[in-house]
Amino acid sequence: NRKISIAIDGPAAAGKSTVAKIVAENLSYIYIDTGAMYRALTYKAIANNLDLEDEDSLVEMLLKTEIGLLPSDNGQIVLLDNLDVTNEIRTSEVTNLVSIPSKHLRVREEMVRRQQSFAKSGGVVMDGRDIGTHVLPNAEVKVFLLASVDERAERRHNENLQKGFPSDLEKLKEEIARRDKIDSEREVAPLKKAEDAIEIDTTSLTIPEVVDKIMALVHERI
Numbered sequence: 593n594r595k596i597s598i599a600i601d602g603p604a605a606a607g608k609s610t611v612a613k614i615v616a617e618n619l620s621y622i623y624i625d626t627g628a629m630y631r632a633l634t635y636k637a638i639a640n641n642l643d644l645e646d647e648d649s650l651v652e653m654l655l656k657t658e659i660g661l662l663p664s665d666n667g668q669i670v671l672l673d674n675l676d677v678t679n680e681i682r683t684s685e686v687t688n689l690v691s692i693p694s695k696h697l698r699v700r701e702e703m704v705r706r707q708q709s710f711a712k713s714g715g716v717v718m719d720g721r722d723i724g725t726h727v728l729p730n731a732e733v734k735v736f737l738l739a740s741v742d743e744r745a746e747r748r749h750n751e752n753l754q755k756g757f758p759s760d761l762e763k764l765k766e767e768i769a770r771r772d773k774i775d776s777e778r779e780v781a782p783l784k785k786a787e788d789a790i791e792i793d794t795t796s797l798t799i800p801e802v803v804d805k806i807m808a809l810v811h812e813r814i
């Protein structure tokens with residue numbers, strides 16, 4: 593079987609990473625969570641009191657920053673300059689600010705360069721916002737996952753409650769909608785379905801159903 597590239601894009605909390613991990617595991621491919629890279633940068637920028645609107649200082653820091661993605665049993669470990677920040681990059685502070693550093697052209701150029709080098713030998717499942725449009729424009733399978741804001745907020749809310757985290761459903765709805773708005777309206781590589789991507793509305797689908805649909809697309813190509 594030839595090793596293909598699979599691009600999975602879509603708005604916040606659409607279940608991209610959940611299904612991407614399973615698809616990667618089914619195929620013994622590498623899973624690359626590009627959102628984790630933007631989150632790691634944002635986390636470090638906050639810790640260093642950088643102005644998140646200041647492209648120059650973000651780029652200068654990014655060029656001296658190592659971001660490592662290591663496979664693990666439950667997905668992926670994120671290393672920031674060799675420190676494990678897997679949990680730290682998921683706080684609501686980072687989540688609510690990450691779209692700001694992600695707007696800048698030169699930040700994105702450096703991230704895309706790194707992402708393309710992770711993917712250069714094929715056999716990857718990559719999720720994000722611009723994978724099908726910019727990072728892997730030649731990916732053999734491109735999927736765009738959709739779900740209503742209400743559905744996405746409810747899923748995240750239930751996840752939080754299950755983990756025993758405090759959670760406010762109405763606030764989650766607002767935060768998800770605001771992040772999608774910034775990600776969709778930015779000038780550089782906005783969140784957008786690639787012309788040749790297959791749209792899957794997951795609102796009324798289970799995780800295995802979404803995985804099956806993607807696996808069917810994969811089997812058409814390998």
Ligand code: C5P
Nearest residue numbers: 626627628630690691694720721722775
């Ligand atoms: O996927 P996740 O929700 O972790 O992504 C966090 C944020 O990183 C997104 O809201 C977006 O601002 C940014 N991002 C991006 N391009 C990607 C992946 C993530 O701009 N390919």
